[in-house]
Amino acid sequence: MSEPLSGECRDLYGLILVAKRDQAVAMLLEDVERSGFTDMFSRLLEPVLNEIGENWMAERISLAQGYVAGKVAEEVLLASAARGEKPPAAGKxxxxxxxxxxxxxxxxxxxxxxxxxxxxxxxxxxxxxxxxxxxxxxxxxxxxxxxxxxxxxxxxxxxxxxxxxxxxxxxxxxxxxxxxxxxxxxxxxxxxxxxxxxxxxxxxxxxxxxxxxxxxxxxxxxxxxxx
Amino acid sequence: MTQSPEATIIACGIFRKELAALGYSHKGAEKLVCLNSMLHMRPSLLDELLDGMLRGKAQRHLLVYGDCCPHMDQFARMDGVRRVAGVNCCEIILGHDRYRELRRAGVFFFMPEWTRRWERVFKKELGFTTQETAQEFMREMHTRLIYLDTGVGEVPRDTLADIETYLGMPVEVFPVGLGQLEAALLAGLQSLNAAGDA
Known part of the structure; x- marks a missing residue:
């Protein structure tokens, strides 16, 4: 079981669940601007994705919500790469x-x-x-x-x-x-x-x-x- | 010699009207039991239901299902139980070769019974409550949408138009008839009878 989500993680989680994808991506990219991809990933995206993963396994979220989570992660990854940001532990x-x-x-x-x-x-x-x-x-x-x-x-x-x-x-x-x-x-x-x-x-x-x-x-x- | 007990056909409700058109009913020579087709979305529950209906029963059963729950293969190997050929309802109704050809081409299929319930399937079961997400998902995953017209009942043109609007892709009507389903049923019943005679 994962740790309880922080306030900002709960906000991001809520945006993904209601398919407010643009807002979710904007929130993450603003965070990348402030603190870099690695910090954003470990503090925001990763815990939210873990929460979504747990709820997916428990069948508490839908296929569409899982899909939106993936698209948010993909968009942020691509946008960050375009800005020269690399994911944590790049080059595995x-x-x-x-x-x-x-x-x-x-x-x-x-x-x-x-x-x-x-x-x-x-x-x-x-x-x-x-x-x-x-x-x-x-x-x-x-x-x-x-x-x-x-x-x-x-x-x-x-x-x-x-x-x-x-x-x-x-x-x-x-x-x-x-x-x-x-x-x-x-x-x-x-x-x-x-x-x-x-x-x-x-x-x-x-x-x-x-x-x-x-x-x-x-x-x-x-x-x-x-x- | 002991007479083999009558067979019971346990079918997905997605075939209910098609089976009736072929003359199978709950009062027929082979008793027909149709389960709710929404069980496709809950494979563990379908597993439990089928297990309860099949385990320890002397009656012979033909399953008109695809590979729709995790233990379907084990059910189909039980004494007195057989399953029709096909990985899912679309292959059962289309036949192996045509199904593979269309699936490889990226087709998403609408069976008649699920077409009537498309809003429940897409919005409630799959969670595509926004048109934008539904359209992006379908475009990313599929190249074409096809309605499988079994010839039982009118093609629901208005409903297909609603689907086209919501999913942002045209729905082609593909006449398939009942020949493949009938052949699958006959082959399944023959296999069941052959096993009973052994």
Missing amino acids: GPVVLCCIEDDYHALGRKLVGIFLRASGWDVTDLGNDVCAPELVDKAVATGARIVGASAMMLSTAVNIHSVREELDRRGLSGRIQLAVGGAVFRLRPELVEEVGGDGTAPSALQAPALFDRLLARSLSLFPEEPA
């Missing part, structure tokens, strides 16, 4: 995301991408209906230590197992960690292991913490070679 490294073969539920994947970028990851998003070889090829090409595969339903979640098989076949398991996500994993957590996932997060907002853990695991198994 490349990751590759997709909805797995036959899955077309893009929202969760897009939100994960937004929140990972806000946390300093260099995200390549391959989109919907991506097969395992394409995902692993892109991870190898970009040097990603983590790939994320999303599926909404059981019938498509099982397709993620082909990513594990592809990683095994190329001897990349461990080095490249497999993050899995989507509604069905929250409702049937045992599926994470069944499809060969290395980990999952209960919501898009918790994805950055998961990716931090998976990177640490990858580096512990296969340390970076000195340049």
Whole structure:
């Protein structure tokens, strides 16, 4: 359970819930002007996103409110980048995301991408209906230590197992960690292991913490070679 | 030889009128039970309901559902239970190939029953209470909107016009008929009967 929100966080949270997106973005960018992106992120945006994540998991906020939260974070990130501001811990490294073969539920994947970028990851998003070889090829090409595969339903979640098989076949398991996500994993957590996932997060907002853990695991198994 | 008990069809209410048009009813040879289609928005509750209806029952059941709740696969593997083919209601009504082709093209589908309840779905269930957010979301996620005209009842032109206005995209009317649904039901019942004979 997160700490109670400060007054200004409650204001921002309220703006997001009623879809006053322009006002929410303006409030955050004014704060960036005053104190910089890193301070704004840790003091305002991050706690509000955490609150939204908790309420999303508890089904107390709607799909539309989650979508607005993602768009607010995305707009602030882009506007801040245009001003030369970098997210905290920028340069965490490349990751590759997709909805797995036959899955077309893009929202969760897009939100994960937004929140990972806000946390300093260099995200390549391959989109919907991506097969395992394409995902692993892109991870190898970009040097990603983590790939994320999303599926909404059981019938498509099982397709993620082909990513594990592809990683095994190329001897990349461990080095490249497999993050899995989507509604069905929250409702049937045992599926994470069944499809060969290395980990999952209960919501898009918790994805950055998961990716931090998976990177640490990858580096512990296969340390970076000195340049 | 013991006679197999009559089958019960448990269907999503989204198919209620289409199933009636095909001759399935609660008084028919296969008893029909339709559940509220809004359970699609509450998959855990649908799980609980189906579990209660299926577990430990001697009766045979055909599920006219897609992959709509987290344990649907386990229900469909129970003794005396089968499910029609298709990941969701749109694939059941369109058939596998056409569904995949349109879904890959970024289509969002309106089934007739949910079209009548579109305001509840979009505004209350999904929370798109502002037109601006709804329009941006649909433009970002989908390329086309298609109404699947099963031929049961009139195409609700006025409602589709309201949807077009709210979502800011045209709604195409796509005649699909009942052939794929009928074929899925027959295949499901055959599979159920074959399992009963085994």
